[in-house]
Amino acid sequence: MVIVGASVAGVRTAQALRAEGYAGTITMLDAESAEPYDKPPLSKNLLTGAASADDVRLFGEGEAHELEIDLRLGVRAVSLDLGARTVVCESGERFPFSQLVIASGARARRPAWASLTGVFTLRSMADAAAIRERLVPGSTVAIVGAGFIGAELASAAQAAGVQATLIDPLATPLARILGSEVGALLADWHRSKVATEFGVGVTDVSPEAGSLRVTLSDGRRLNADTVLVGIGVELNVEWLLDSPIHLDGGVLCDASGRALDAWGDPVPDVFAVGDVSRWFAPGRGAHVRVEHWTNAVEQSQVVARAVVDPGGAAAHHPSFAVWSDQFGSKIQMSGYTQAEDVVVVIDGERWVALYADGGSLVGVVTVNWPRLQMLARRTIASGGTRDVMVEQAQALREHAAAARPGG
Ligand SMILES: Cc1cc2nc3c(=O)[nH]c(=O)nc-3n(C[C@H](O)[C@H](O)[C@H](O)COP(=O)(O)OP(=O)(O)OC[C@H]3O[C@@H](n4cnc5c(N)ncnc54)[C@H](O)[C@@H]3O)c2cc1C
Incomplete structure (x- = not known):
């Protein structure tokens, strides 16, 4: 072998x-x-x-x-x-x-300007070590691409005291994988956490007086000490x-x-x-x-x-399970998360999106709600209905509200 x-x-x-x-x-x-x-x-x-x-x-x-x-x-x-x-x-x-x-x-996909000093992609341990050295408190970083890796880079940069701007040509960057409703929720959440430029692409990056000049598709320019690229x-x-x-x-x-x-x-x-x-x-x-x-x-x-x-040899039925840690929150998803029929249950800082096809639960996204993620995965695997999961989420939300002081 x-x-x-x-x-x-x-x-x-x-x-x-x-x-x-x-x-x-x-x-x-x-x-x-x-x-x-x-x-x-x-x-x-x-x-x-x-x-x-x-x-x-x-x-x-x-x-x-x-x-x-x-x-x-x-x-x-x-x-x-x-x-x-x-x-x-x-x-x-x-x-x-x-x-x-x-x-x-x-x-990592590298645009033509990725070879400039100060521009990095992230795929290897060596890339991570090089990026870490650039995350100096008080410096600025432009992150090109607001997929999971881009958002995680923004989160790590911010945690290091770096001023980060997350840029993506799509107005709702995660809509492609999570559908427009859940994509919009996450885009709003990202806007609340970090400076964003959604709906504008990066057309060029060039060196300028010791830093980098990032040209956006609407003609505006940003200056950044470092540019991180997460575009697939x-x-x-x-x-x-x-x-x-x-x-x-x-x-x-x-x-x-x-x-x-x-x-x-x-x-x-x-x-x-x-x-x-x-x-x-x-x-x-x-x-x-x-x-x-x-x-x-x-x-x-x-x-x-x-x-x-x-x-x-048996046919494999993938779980499509993924996680991402960003801004102190854990995002988890599994199953088919592009179905149009989605119900979202929000409970403060945690929420769940439950996707259905013909009444059956087919996909789930959770933020800070691992218990519901696990329950939903089991429901997807057993062919259970979405409505039962919605009821469970609502019951957990009410239970948590009742347990809060004054609840
Ligand atoms: C920064 C980062 C964060 C991620 N975070 C998550 C996450 O939170 N959740 C999640 O589910 N997934 C995440 N992923 C994705 C996950 O890591 C990948 O799906 C996984 O690494 C795929 O593994 P692989 O072995 O198929 O390929 P790779 O990890 O790409 O490894 C391929 C290996 O093949 C070697 N190779 C390539 N060409 C040749 C050749 N010609 N000859 C010999 N060797 C060769 C390479 O050196 C490499 O070691 C992340 C990925 C990255 C880069």
Whole structure:
């Protein structure tokens, strides 16, 4: 077994393979030289200094030795010779395989001006360390892109005493993933926490007298000491370009992670997991690429089982579970959160949005309400109705009100 990529998808696949009893050799390659680490803390407690590099380590030589996994760091795959069943690396090394797992993930998308001094993207531990050095109290930072990572960067910057401005070309930046009503709630919430420029893009960034000049699409200009960019990713698929693996918005896979060729047939013994992959999601009737940690973990379990028991490969039904820590609040979501039919129950600083399709609960977003998140996830999994969850949320809100002094 060769696994290309030793981040969460690759590491969890290797661990799951051993847990499932896979007895063959496992070689796991990664282009980075750093020991594998988890990425979610890079924009959260690692950036604020509440966690150290040791706290976010995902896998080390000790565990590699214990599980008999040959971990090769600083080794970049440059091509896949499927005929010879070999991964070819930049160093000239060749890794023959009987099974291959593609877990090469993604990298931050970089606009043309991203190479300027003072402009950063965030995908690696080194990026996080460089950004942390720039978060000097009293300095200014412009954050381009108000998705989850952009908002977390704004939150960390503000916590460090930095004056942050969060910029996004969309008036309601999260509407695309949460629908317009919930997107608007979060946009208002962000406006209450940090300076925002929503509905205007950044057309250019240029150096100006020791700082950076950010030009907005409406012609206005901002000055910032640092510019942080969170505008999505590009997939690490260049090494697959000359292979028969079908690339279509990711490595196209069936519902158990088997990579497909251009005719839609599984390529024997080749799987893909994590951000780089685009699996068929039976509940949606479409291939979906998901850029979230929990999804990578779920997929790695499915692929490990499919490798060990090819005949028993089961279709995976993703939970689409995600979390984000911002401005002292925890946002959690799961299921299908673009359904138009949504009911929001607000209880002070905590709230829940419950999405329904034909009366059934299909998606949930919570802010500071983990208990409801868990209840809703169970309801989604069991095909329960949205109305029951709305009643539960209202009952919890009333219970909390009654418990407050004077309530
Ligand atoms: C700052 C940040 C915060 C995040 N926060 C959250 C969060 O709060 N919640 C959440 O659900 N998700 C979050 N995510 C997303 C989550 O971290 C990703 O979904 C997850 O890292 C995907 O894992 P992966 O293994 O598929 O890919 P990646 O983590 O992208 O790893 C791919 C690995 O492959 C290696 N590689 C690439 N090309 C090659 C090659 N040619 N040869 C060898 N190795 C190669 C890379 O070096 C890398 O180590 C966050 C991501 C970032 C960057």
